[in-house]
Amino acid sequence: MRLFTAIELNEEAKRELVRLQQELKKTLSCRKWQTQSQMHLTLHFLGDLSLQQAELVKQEMEDVAASFSPFSLTLTNVGAFPNLKRPRVIWAGVGGHLKDLGSLQQTLAKQLTKGELYKEERAYSPHITLGREPRMEGDPESVRLPDVYPTSWHVSQIVLFHSTLTPKGPIYKTLGTYSLRS
Template identity: 25%
Template sequence: MRLFAALVPPEPVLISLANAVAPLRDLPYRWTAPEHWHVTLAFFGEVDDATRLELERRLARAAARHAPVTLALTGGGGFGSAKNARVLWTGVRGDFQPLRDLARSVTAAARRAGIELTENRYKPHLTLARLRTPTDVRPAVEALTEYASPTWTATEVELVRSHLAQGAGGRARYETIASWPLAGKV
């Protein structure tokens, strides 16, 4: 099964973001559905059942060592660049170093469970849209420049299964299969 670990913003944050993005929905992007919005901590790819059980055990331990993190969504950008992007995103601000530390612990838990991950610098974000070909997303980025969501406190890590091509319009469908509280001391 295809898995990733994520923090999911609460409904008021999702509603705020949906309102900010609504005027942009006419742009010809493959928009992600608000019910799929999340901040990825690590993407694990295909994981067999035995490895998943070990991953769950290790993720529970990792989450227990970290305190909740206070975050907000802000602005916009594009991966590779706003002028030539494959992904339109909104950024994350707040307890940035604790968030990076949490992502590092989640990645270490996956490696200890036997999952091979590529070494990438962690860039916290929430994906708003994917683009089939590199596209100039500067109009959307400019429209999101002043956006800032309400602040929220992420209190749990979710392990999410991605069912490719099983959602609306042939897109992925996400299913949370486990979650653990961020239980460390603040």
């Protein structure tokens, strides 16, 4: 099972992300744009795990979530990985209570790593993917990234998703939702 942990967005944030995509489509094309239902803030990509391992992930998520209080995040900007000159991913940045987000992500990463359920060498960079493999016409310097309306949402839970890859793109199914302490 191909799994990842994430934070869901509210509908207002998803609408703003769709608006940003529409603006971006005026100056670039992507091999794959994320659909509104695919938009989320990934915490950890776990890769292929067994059913037994998935159950262990669920337990760790439940335990960690219960030790954190809810917090808020805000959409902040648009950018590209690794950069605009050679972009592979177009993304929306996240601001707000980043200390809380980082602590939640790191605490869960530590627990999942202990159980040999997760391994990541790169530092966590919170973002929401808008499109993959963008193609720009002309000079990358001329691409105008749209301004983001600073839309906020309340984070009160974390989610375990199963991702099935299809020719039309990934299909995400919720395997578990874990509430932060109230």
